[in-house]
Amino acid sequence: MKLITISGPPSSGKTAVLSNVIKSLKASGLHAGAVKYDCLATDDDAVFRSLGIPVQAGLSGNLCPDHYFVSNIEECLKWGFSLNLDVLVSESAGLCNRCSPHIKGVLAVCVIDNLMGVATPKKIGPMLKFADIVVITKGDIVSQAEREVFAFQVRRANAKARIMHVNGITGQGASELTSLFVNAPDTATLDGGILRFSMPAALCSYCLGETRIGMEHQLGNVKRIKLKQEQL
Amino acid sequence: MMTILEKQIEVLKSEVPQVTDFFSDYGIILDEGGFTLGEYLEQLPEDFYEDIGIDQVTLLENLDGFLSQLNLLQNTEAPKVSEITIIGGHDKTGNPEQVELKLIRGSVTSIVGPTGSGKSRLLADIEWMAQNDTPTGRVIRVNGKKPDPELRFSLEYKLVAQLSQNMNFVMDTTVAEFIAMHAESRMIENAADIVVDIIAQANLLAGESFTGQTPVTALSGGQSRALMIADTAFLSTSPVVLIDEIENAGIDRKKALSLLVKKEKIVLMATHDPILALMAEQRLIIKNGGIHKIITTTAKEKENLARLEELDNKLMSLRTRLRSGELIEES
Numbered sequence: 315m316k317l318i319t320i321s322g323p324p325s326s327g328k329t330a331v332l333s334n335v336i337k338s339l340k341a342s343g344l345h346a347g348a349v350k351y352d353c354l355a356t357d358d359d360a361v362f363r364s365l366g367i368p369v370q371a372g373l374s375g376n377l378c379p380d381h382y383f384v385s386n387i388e389e390c391l392k393w394g395f396s397l398n399l400d401v402l403v404s405e406s407a408g409l410c411n412r413c414s415p416h417i418k419g420v421l422a423v424c425v426i427d428n429l430m431g432v433a434t435p436k437k438i439g440p441m442l443k444f445a446d447i448v449v450i451t452k453g454d455i456v457s458q459a460e461r462e463v464f465a466f467q468v469r470r471a472n473a474k475a476r477i478m479h480v481n482g483i484t485g486q487g488a489s490e491l492t493s494l495f496v497n498a499p500d501t502a503t504l505d506g507g508i509l510r511f512s513m514p515a516a517l518c519s520y521c522l523g524e525t526r527i528g529m530e531h532q533l534g535n536v537k538r539i540k541l542k543q544e545q546l
Numbered sequence: 547m548m549t550i551l552e553k554q555i556e557v558l559k560s561e562v563p564q565v566t567d568f569f570s571d572y573g574i575i576l577d578e579g580g581f582t583l584g585e586y587l588e589q590l591p592e593d594f595y596e597d598i599g600i601d602q603v604t605l606l607e608n609l610d611g612f613l614s615q616l617n618l619l620q621n622t623e624a625p626k627v628s629e630i631t632i633i634g635g636h637d638k639t640g641n642p643e644q645v646e647l648k649l650i651r652g653s654v655t656s657i658v659g660p661t662g663s664g665k666s667r668l669l670a671d672i673e674w675m676a677q678n679d680t681p682t683g684r685v686i687r688v689n690g691k692k693p694d695p696e697l698r699f700s701l702e703y704k705l706v707a708q709l710s711q712n713m714n715f716v717m718d719t720t721v722a723e724f725i726a727m728h729a730e731s732r733m734i735e736n737a738a739d740i741v742v743d744i745i746a747q748a749n750l751l752a753g754e755s756f757t758g759q760t761p762v763t764a765l766s767g768g769q770s771r772a773l774m775i776a777d778t779a780f781l782s783t784s785p786v787v788l789i790d791e792i793e794n795a796g797i798d799r800k801k802a803l804s805l806l807v808k809k810e811k812i813v814l815m816a817t818h819d820p821i822l823a824l825m826a827e828q829r830l831i832i833k834n835g836g837i838h839k840i841i842t843t844t845a846k847e848k849e850n851l852a853r854l855e856e857l858d859n860k861l862m863s864l865r866t867r868l869r870s871g872e873l874i875e876e877s
Binding site: 439456462474486 | 596604611615674679698712715718728770782
């Protein structure tokens with residue numbers, strides 16, 4: 315079975331792109347399934363279900379969505395095997411830009427959109443910088459020049475990825491993306507698997523439910539802002 | 547790659563000034579202090595790499611990619627696309643599409659057909675350089691040959707640039723800054739001249755004039771379209787330009803087309819406007835996902851085009867008169 319991880323900032327068009335890919339996977343006779351990881355609420359499982367494929371949805375609630383993802387992906391993979399799927403797509407929202415959901419040997423996709431502004435690619439961490447494929451969406455509403463500049467910035471942040479333009483609404487580019495999914499490496503197990511980059515670290519009193527502010531309440535992994543001397 | 551690591555940072559900065567920007571994207575301020583680049587990156591602590599979300603190996607790979615892109619853009623002429631051939635596949639019901647259509651530089655082809663007939667699919671096939679591996683089964687040849695499959699993912703050799711009614715500028719910059727940014731991404735050296743040229747050309751196409759200091763988001767629909775066309779003509783590397791229904795864009799359509807032709811673009815134009823459709827040398831009729839027919843614009847049609855343009859000019863002058871507060875009362 316081919317496992318594919320898809321991540322990207324909220325509302326970048328992950329679900330729309332995937333819906334088009336799933337349609338085209340189905341059209342070529344492949345069995346696809348989807349896992350949607352989200353934070354507080356999701357309706358996207360219904361979107362996938364309406365395409366007639368098996369779906370799982372998981373909400374991370376007050377945990378870091380990335381940590382939640384990595385603790386559960388193995389179970390989801392087993393679920394995919396139990397259904398004899400050909401392709402399992404795992405979609406997770408990258409909420410803090412330091413997310414790092416990609417696994418070595420598993421096809422990794424990052425979805426970002428043209429409306430985010432040209433400075434965005436450099437602000438996104440491992441989610442973009444370690445992806446195998448970067449999908450750029452919403453190209454139909456910005457100018458050609460902006461598309462070109464944006465793609466150039468993506469290239470600067472990730473020299474090796476294949477950069478694809480996909481229109482989530484019309485599906486233009488989706489069948490091309492699907493052809494890359496079909497050639498993804500197989501994943502037999504994630505036992506012994508390794509993340510491509512460490513996840514954002516967290517282990518401080520606030521992780522454990524502390525709500526009070528102040529030095530005396532801060533314990534664990536705490537980092538201080540470096541205030542610069544402002545010259546007036 | 548290795549040689550660059552052994553260079554003193556001062557030397558590197560003066561030889562390849564772009565590296566300063568490259569590293570600052572990652573939050574790395576190259577400190578001179580007598581280090582070589584390799585030593586400098588080596589002494590940054592592990593925590594630092596964790597914080598910026600990249601490791602040294604990947605960072606160096608990206609630097610390598612960036613430098614080779616720089617080299618490619620500055621030193622080599624892109625392999626010139628002089629013609630594109632579309633070899634027919636089949637329509638949505640599987641009927642064979644019996645065409646072999648050659649599109650050459652500096653030609654204008656219009657595409658007509660109802661919504662959903664497959665105009666975007668045709669464009670996508672060209673963009674992807676389809677090799678009987680898309681839903682239409684079409685094959686695209688570039689300069690008569692099967693293109694290198696890796697070119698599909700190359701940003702520098704992207705075949706199609708698109709312009710449509712729905713596109714807007716979203717960046718928060720002025721016209722001049724905007725064009726300069728685009729020129730910079732192409733590593734063009736005489737950026738300042740290009741900025742002036744593009745603004746001048748765009749003003750020839752737009753009804754109302756604008757300057758380099760106008761914010762791009764404050765441009766009117768017509769001005770935006772005019773700037774997009776001029777910018778694509780001068781700065782886009784793509785040999786094919788698709789123009790999607792710009793009939794109501796408020797620009798001089800004839801001048802816009804002739805600018806793109808002068809810049810040797812292969813112009814494809816999805817349109818239902820008779821003037822635009824007849825300006826093209828040929829038109830493709832798209833039906834049920836396939837190219838149904840190719841019509842070469844006839845001599846009679848060209849004659850009719852002249853009459854249509856007359857009519858159009860009359861309407862234009864009425865518009866101008868309305869704007870200036872005149873009465874339209876003659877019979």
